[in-house]
Amino acid sequence: MSISKRGLLAGVATATVALVATFVAPAAYAGTSAAACANVGSGYAVQKGKTVEVFTSVVGDELTRYAKASADFTACTGIKINWNGSDQFEAQLPVRVAGGTAPDLALVPQPGLIAQMVATGQAVPAPSAVVNNINRYWSKSWRNLGSVGGRFYAAPNSANLKSLVWYSPKQFAKYGYTVPTTWADMFTQSDKMAAAGQTAWCGGIGSGGATGWPSTDWLEEVVVREAGATVYNNWIAHKKGAYFSDAPIIHAMNTVWGWMGNSKYVGKVSTIATTSFQDAVTGIPSGGCMQLQQASFIAASLPKGSVVSPTGDAWVYYLPGINPAVTTPVEGGGEFYLAFNSNKATVEVQTFLSTPQWAVSRIKAAGSNGGWLSANSGVPAATYSNPLDALSAKYLSDPHSTFVFDASDAMPAAIGNGAEWTGFTDWFANGTPVKTVAAKIDAAWPSASN
Amino acid sequence: MPSFWSDNLPKLGQMFAAIAIFLAVLTAIFFLAGRANGKRQRPIAIVVFLGPALILLLFGLLGPAIRTLLLSFKGSASKHWVGFNNYQWLFTDPSMRIVLRNTVFWILLTPIITTGLGLLLAILLDRMRRESVAKSLIFMPMAISFVGASIVWEFVYKFANPNQPQVGLMSSIAHHLGFEPPNWLLTQPLNTFLLMVVFVWSQTGFAMVILSAAIKNVPADIMEASSLDGASGWRLFQGITFPMVRSTFIVVLATMVVATLKLFDIVRASTGGNFGTSVLANEMYSETFIRYDAGRGAAMAIILFLLVIPVLVYNIINLRRERTIA
Numbered sequence: 001m002s003i004s005k006r007g008l009l010a011g012v013a014t015a016t017v018a019l020v021a022t023f024v025a026p027a028a029y030a031g032t033s034a035a036a037c038a039n040v041g042s043g044y045a046v047q048k049g050k051t052v053e054v055f056t057s058v059v060g061d062e063l064t065r066y067a068k069a070s071a072d073f074t075a076c077t078g079i080k081i082n083w084n085g086s087d088q089f090e091a092q093l094p095v096r097v098a099g100g101t102a103p104d105l106a107l108v109p110q111p112g113l114i115a116q117m118v119a120t121g122q123a124v125p126a127p128s129a130v131v132n133n134i135n136r137y138w139s140k141s142w143r144n145l146g147s148v149g150g151r152f153y154a155a156p157n158s159a160n161l162k163s164l165v166w167y168s169p170k171q172f173a174k175y176g177y178t179v180p181t182t183w184a185d186m187f188t189q190s191d192k193m194a195a196a197g198q199t200a201w202c203g204g205i206g207s208g209g210a211t212g213w214p215s216t217d218w219l220e221e222v223v224v225r226e227a228g229a230t231v232y233n234n235w236i237a238h239k240k241g242a243y244f245s246d247a248p249i250i251h252a253m254n255t256v257w258g259w260m261g262n263s264k265y266v267g268k269v270s271t272i273a274t275t276s277f278q279d280a281v282t283g284i285p286s287g288g289c290m291q292l293q294q295a296s297f298i299a300a301s302l303p304k305g306s307v308v309s310p311t312g313d314a315w316v317y318y319l320p321g322i323n324p325a326v327t328t329p330v331e332g333g334g335e336f337y338l339a340f341n342s343n344k345a346t347v348e349v350q351t352f353l354s355t356p357q358w359a360v361s362r363i364k365a366a367g368s369n370g371g372w373l374s375a376n377s378g379v380p381a382a383t384y385s386n387p388l389d390a391l392s393a394k395y396l397s398d399p400h401s402t403f404v405f406d407a408s409d410a411m412p413a414a415i416g417n418g419a420e421w422t423g424f425t426d427w428f429a430n431g432t433p434v435k436t437v438a439a440k441i442d443a444a445w446p447s448a449s450n
Numbered sequence: 451m452p453s454f455w456s457d458n459l460p461k462l463g464q465m466f467a468a469i470a471i472f473l474a475v476l477t478a479i480f481f482l483a484g485r486a487n488g489k490r491q492r493p494i495a496i497v498v499f500l501g502p503a504l505i506l507l508l509f510g511l512l513g514p515a516i517r518t519l520l521l522s523f524k525g526s527a528s529k530h531w532v533g534f535n536n537y538q539w540l541f542t543d544p545s546m547r548i549v550l551r552n553t554v555f556w557i558l559l560t561p562i563i564t565t566g567l568g569l570l571l572a573i574l575l576d577r578m579r580r581e582s583v584a585k586s587l588i589f590m591p592m593a594i595s596f597v598g599a600s601i602v603w604e605f606v607y608k609f610a611n612p613n614q615p616q617v618g619l620m621s622s623i624a625h626h627l628g629f630e631p632p633n634w635l636l637t638q639p640l641n642t643f644l645l646m647v648v649f650v651w652s653q654t655g656f657a658m659v660i661l662s663a664a665i666k667n668v669p670a671d672i673m674e675a676s677s678l679d680g681a682s683g684w685r686l687f688q689g690i691t692f693p694m695v696r697s698t699f700i701v702v703l704a705t706m707v708v709a710t711l712k713l714f715d716i717v718r719a720s721t722g723g724n725f726g727t728s729v730l731a732n733e734m735y736s737e738t739f740i741r742y743d744a745g746r747g748a749a750m751a752i753i754l755f756l757l758v759i760p761v762l763v764y765n766i767i768n769l770r771r772e773r774t775i776a
Contacts, residue, residue, distance in 0.1 A: 199613065209740065211722040267611035273724070274609060274635050288614060414526065418741035422545075425724045429636055446526055446743075 036075035050345035055103035057089035069365040102340035133354040154336035155354035171287040202289035203272040204280030212421030216408040225322035244438035273429035285313035419444035521748035536749035561706035568657025589655035596715035664698035
């Protein structure tokens with residue numbers, strides 16, 4: 001599940017306010033500005049009067065920040081960027097492409113849609129300047145996500161990180177606990193907590209009609225950590241050898257059960273099924289429970305007055321890896337710029353959007369609250385004004401990172417929003433055997449065409 | 451905020467303009483229809499009065515109903531015909547059987563409990579001192595939506611890990627009485643009945659108010675005559691009061707049955723349909739809008755529709771009979 005689905009209310013509100021919002025970079029071209037060019041980088045040809053459309057699902061205030069961040073590029077090159085946002089993006093893009101009115105660039109929020117667009121024959125592979133940037137600034141797994149059939153098409157835009165563990169620095173200091181850097185250390189310390197009568201792990205998967213989703217994240221984290229990105233992506237694609245009932249996934253499910261299904265660490269396991277995911281984090285500041293695997297957005301559910309800082313009531317550490325062959329495993333999300341023509345102006349914009357300069361100006365446009373991260377390793381850590389963003393960006397932009405997308409989002413809805421949620425909820429509520437849970441989910445996998 | 455008015459004044463203006471245009475068109479039609487005379491008068495009147503309603507029914511009710519029926523014989527993406535597969539799944543899948551079982555529980559129990567309790571309260575409160583105060587209090591939960599009521603009751607059923615303080619009302623009471631509370635919403639089949647409590651709590655007031663009004667309508671002279679004949683208490687109730695409010699009782703009961711059939715909010719907000727508490731309407735939503743299986747969702751809609759029909763038919767027959775008696 002992506003964070004955007006969490007903020008359903010916010011989403012609905014945004015959608016109501018701006019059904020279809022269009023923003024054009026405000027700075028009108030008035031000759032090349034040296035100051036602007038300094039922020040943009042070199043090598044761009046001036047192309048007066050050209051406009052490049054970027055079609056995106058981003059709307060509202062967030063879209064104005066894109067326009068703001070690209071103002072210098074327009075001032076320097078004369079190319080206007082038309083940031084065209086629609087909350088119907090995913091439905092409209094295929095229609096526009098099929099109808100011959102494809103945008104110059106589309107900001108695609110999921111790899112599956114890139115492959116679908118490439119299959120239409122309308123998308124064009126990334127130009128060499130973009131290829132150079134992806135090789136230089138991103139880890140191999142990002143390159144793979146933007147590639148279809150071995151050809152590289154789309155460079156990433158922003159990224160977000162789910163592989164975080166919340167804890168209370170104050171409670172850790174009080175009991176002499178330290179932030180673990182390996183999976184084994186994390187459990188040695190959890191054993192210590194259990195021995196001291198503490199609840200080592202908080203858990204809650206309740207979420208109304210979406211009950212179960214947090215537990216799918218736990219499994220995803222473990223699958224990528226144990227088996228690596230290839231098995232993980234085969235798992236999403238439901239390829240033989242990576243079914244739920246196959247060895248790697250069963251093994252990962254057993255690991256999850258030894259962690260979040262372990263009464264030694266979590267207390268009564270079935271309580272996880274009836275505790276809401278928001279309530280799960282409320283025990284962190286007081287030490288009611290010591291650690292919680294959850295993405296950064298959960299900070300909003302902390303009790304009022306909690307200080308989120310490396311020395312405060314709540315902070316995060318990176319969920320360590322398991323298999324040393326899988327380097328810096330990271331689960332999260334991101335978007336990609338896919339081009340539908342190779343006009344000179346399009347190529348230039350596409351190239352700019354793959355540079356660290358773009359990422360830096362976009363991060364700055366987000367202001368002090370942050371919330372916009374890049375996995376571009378050329379972005380200096382000091383660019384982030386929000387320390388939580390800086391910590392997340394460190395792992396996202398690790399050149400050796402093994403980045404994977406949220407699997408339940410990428411699987412068919414019947415699984416990712418259906419059988420997996422209900423199966424896992426049943427798993428935690430009743431302690432159903434792992435093999436039964438897995439077999440049920442596999443059986444629900446929809447056939448290719450219905 | 452100035453932008454609020456500058457944003458909304460034009461919209462208000464458009465709204466009034468639309469209403470004015472609508473009224474103008476209506477007036478014109480009625481005017482023209484009124485001028486028609488002779489042979490054409492009757493057909494024109496029929497078209498003018500029935501036409502709009504028929505068009506709305508066609509596009510708003512009949513069309514969607516037929517489409518739903520067709521979809522229920524198609525696959526998840528509505529591409530291929532699958533015959534009765536969706537219905538077969540509905541009646542044979544083990545988890546669906548639990549859903550059907552729960553739906554039957556709901557239909558059999560909640561309307562009778564709610565309406566019966568409402569009647570009991572109406573009789574007990576009748577001509578009591580400060581009757582209106584008591585009635586308002588009992589009626590009040592009706593003002594809360596089912597989702598709101600579910601959230602309120604979630605605090606009653608909340609269960610915390612045994613090493614944490616029990617903040618849920620029932621868990622806390624159990625704890626203070628000295629026994630370990632169960633995880634209420636997780637315990638089957640108790641949890642389905644706990645959800646029914648939310649419905650009864652919220653709807654009893656409605657049944658009470660309607661039935662109370664019917665009781666007040668029972669002519670005083672009949673009551674007086676029967677008391678003179680020596681009837682009182684139970685005898686008076688079953689001989690006079692109940693027969694006099696019987697039709698109201700049935701209408702309330704039917705309303706409750708229909709409300710129970712389409713019940714969705716309580717289950718969705720409390721358990722999301724997990725832990726064996728799901729009902730047809732909730733599964734219908736999940737299949738259609740979360741798992742994107744339009745076929746199964748449509749099949750459930752059809753089953754719900756078939757279940758509602760007998761209630762409506764009985765209601766109509768009953769109303770007709772009343773009319774002929776009166």
